[in-house]
Amino acid sequence: MKSTFALAVHGGAGTISRDQMTPEKEQAYHAALRQVLEAGHDVLRQGGAALDAVEAAVRLLEDSPLFNAGRGAVFTHDGRHEMDAAIMDGRDRSAGAVAGVRNLQNPISVARMVMDKSDHVLLAWPGAEEFAREHNLPTQPDEYFFTQHRHDQLQEALESGGIHLDHSESKKAPPKKMGTVGAVARDQHGNLAAATSTGGMTNKRYSRIGDSPIIGAGTFADNRTCAISCTGSGEYFMRAVAAYDVACLMEYRGLSLAEACRIVVHDKLEPVGGEGGLIAVDGAGNLALPFNSSGMYRGTITSDSPIFTAIYEDK
Numbered sequence: 001m002k003s004t005f006a007l008a009v010h011g012g013a014g015t016i017s018r019d020q021m022t023p024e025k026e027q028a029y030h031a032a033l034r035q036v037l038e039a040g041h042d043v044l045r046q047g048g049a050a051l052d053a054v055e056a057a058v059r060l061l062e063d064s065p066l067f068n069a070g071r072g073a074v075f076t077h078d079g080r081h082e083m084d085a086a087i088m089d090g091r092d093r094s095a096g097a098v099a100g101v102r103n104l105q106n107p108i109s110v111a112r113m114v115m116d117k118s119d120h121v122l123l124a125w126p127g128a129e130e131f132a133r134e135h136n137l138p139t140q141p142d143e144y145f146f147t148q149h150r151h152d153q154l155q156e157a158l159e160s161g162g163i164h165l166d167h168s169e170s171k172k173a174p175p176k177k178m179g180t181v182g183a184v185a186r187d188q189h190g191n192l193a194a195a196t197s198t199g200g201m202t203n204k205r206y207s208r209i210g211d212s213p214i215i216g217a218g219t220f221a222d223n224r225t226c227a228i229s230c231t232g233s234g235e236y237f238m239r240a241v242a243a244y245d246v247a248c249l250m251e252y253r254g255l256s257l258a259e260a261c262r263i264v265v266h267d268k269l270e271p272v273g274g275e276g277g278l279i280a281v282d283g284a285g286n287l288a289l290p291f292n293s294s295g296m297y298r299g300t301i302t303s304d305s306p307i308f309t310a311i312y313e314d315k
Contacts, residue, residue: 003186003284003285003286003302003303003304003305004188004285004302004303004304005044005045005050005185005186005187005188005285005302005303006185006186006281006285006286006287006300006301006302006303007037007040007041007044007053007054007057007183007184007185007186007281007300007301007302008183008184008185008279008280008281008287008289008298008299008300009033009036009037009040009057009058009061009181009182009183009279009298009299009300010180010181010182010183010229010231010277010278010279010289010296010297010298010299011029011032011033011061011066011067011181011297011298012067012068012179012180012181012231012296012297013231013232013275013276013277013291013293013295013296013297014232014275014276014293014294014295014296015275015293015294015295016293016294016295016296016297016311016312017294018312021311026311028066029066029297029309029311030309030311032060032061032064032066032067033297033298033299033309034299034307034309035060036057036060036061036183036299037057037299037300037301037307037309038301038307039056039057039060040053040054040056040057040183040185040301041053041301041307043056044185044187044188044303045303047187047188047189048187049187049189049191049193050090050185050186050187050191050192050193050227051087051089051112051191051193053183053185053187053193054087054183054184054185054193054194054195054227055087055108055109055112055195057183057185057195058085058087058108058181058182058183058195058196058197059106059108059109061181061182061183061197062105062106062107062108062181062197063105063106065147065149067179067181067297068179068180068181068198068199068200069083069085069107069179069180069181069197069198069199070083070105070106070107070145070197070199071105071140071144071145071147072147072150072179072199073145073150073198073199073200074150074153074179074199074200074201074202075150075153075202075203076200076203076204076205077158077203077204077205078205080102080142081102081103081142081145081199082100082101082102082125082199082200082204082207083098083100083101083102083104083107083197083198083199083200084097084098084099084100084101084107084197084198084200084209084210084212084213085097085098085101085107085108085110085111085195085196085197085198085212085213086098086111086122086195086196086197086212086213086214086215086218086219087108087111087112087115087193087194087195087196087219088115088193088194088195088215088219088220088221088227089115089191089193089221090191090192090193090194090221090222090223090227091191091192091223093221093222094115095115095121095215095219095221096111096112096113096114096115096116096118096120096121096122097111097114097121097122097123097213097214097215097219098110098111098114098122098123098124098125098128098132098213099122099123099124099125099128099209099213100124100125100128100207100209101125101128101129101132102125102129103129103139103140103141103142103145104128104129104132104137104138104139104140105137105138105139105140105144106137106138107197108195108197109137110128110131110132110137111195111197111213113131113132113135113137114128114131117135118131121215122213122214122215124209125207150202153202157202157203158203179198179199179200179201180196180197180198180210180212180218180229180230180231180232181196181197181198181231182194182195182196182197182212182219182229182230182231182279183195183229183279184221184227184228184229184279184280184281185227185281186227186281186282186283186284186285188303190223190283191223192221192222192223192226192227192281192282192283193221193227194219194220194221194227194228194229194243195219195229196212196213196218196219196229196230196231197212198210198212210234210235210237210238211230211232211234211235211237211238211242212230212234214238216241216243216244217230217234217237217238217240217241217242217243217244218230218231218234218237218238218242218243219243220243220244220246220247222247223283224251224283225246225247225250225251225282225283226246226247226250226257226260226280226281226282226283227280227281228242228243228246228247228278228279228280229243229278229279229280230242230243230276230277230278231276231277231278231291231296232269232274232275232276232277232278232293233273233274233275233276236269236272236273236274236275236276237269237274237276240264240268240269240272240274242264242268242269242274242278243278245264245268246260246261246264246278246280247260249263249264250282256282256286257280257281257282257286257287257288258286258288261278261280261288261290262288262290264278265277265278265290265291265292266290266292269292270292274292275292275293276291276292276293276296277289277290277291277292277293277296277298278290278291279298285302285303287300287302291313294312294313295311295312295313296311297311298310298311
């Protein structure tokens with residue numbers, strides 16, 4: 001049965017070690033995902049737009065220190081927080097994005113403002129912050145983004161000289177959790193939307209930008225096909241134009257959402273080292289949440305199914 005509306009969210013994918021996942025930590029992740037899904041569900045249940053639902057969901061993910069976006073963003077090599085975000089409307093493929101922003105509380109809302117109140121798609125720091133201030137969007141001091149856990153990750157990365165895709169809780173068994181958050185939705189009017197936000201890589205340098213704010217790479221939405229939010233090793237997702245590739249397989253080859261997602265994640269990305277996953281929804285409200293890593297923080301809710309959250313493949 002087709003769902004009247006549907007929502008999927010993710011909080012990052014990668015080598016999420018079961019050995020280092022305490023019951024308390026796992027419970028916290030599930031609780032956070034449930035809260036996010038409930039917020040997006042409220043928008044969709046009341047007849048709200050998919051665009052508003054994905055923004056509301058991602059804002060909450062950005063506000064949680066558990067995820068690598070917004071308040072939970074990782075540290076750069078210079079001890080700063082540089083964040084990226086994008087949002088896209090499937091009705092007319094309008095889009096907005098920001099890259100490398102530093103003190104904006106909710107980068108996803110700045111991306112939405114870029115889409116709604118400018119003639120552009122992508123703004124980078126420092127202009128993106130000037131734009132946000134002109135539109136009275138909230139900023140926060142550096143202390144707001146500080147968490148001891150993220151700071152410890154930076155120290156380990158500095159010692160090893162490496163760039164971590166999210167964090168390294170243990171030098172003996174470093175997990176590679178790709179720290180990105182995202183949401184996709186189909187509303188009661190049949191419209192699709194996608195939103196993605198990230199803090200990037202621990203110890204990143206040179207103003208590195210990943211796939212999240214790049215339309216077609218980490219974020220894409222088109223009512224004719226699907227809405228996509230990706231999480232993974234961004235350089236590979238950019239080279240594969242992963243999000244748009246799913247839509248292309250559906251539009252030009254007539255594949256189902258599930259099959260198109262499977263091909264991109266497992267047949268195209270995985271063989272070349274593109275670790276991670278994506279969440280997707282099509283015009284009928286079908287959902288797909290494939291990943292080729294050991295885990296992905298994820299959850300779904302539809303008009304006719306309850307909240308579902310999971311981390312590992314067998315859940």
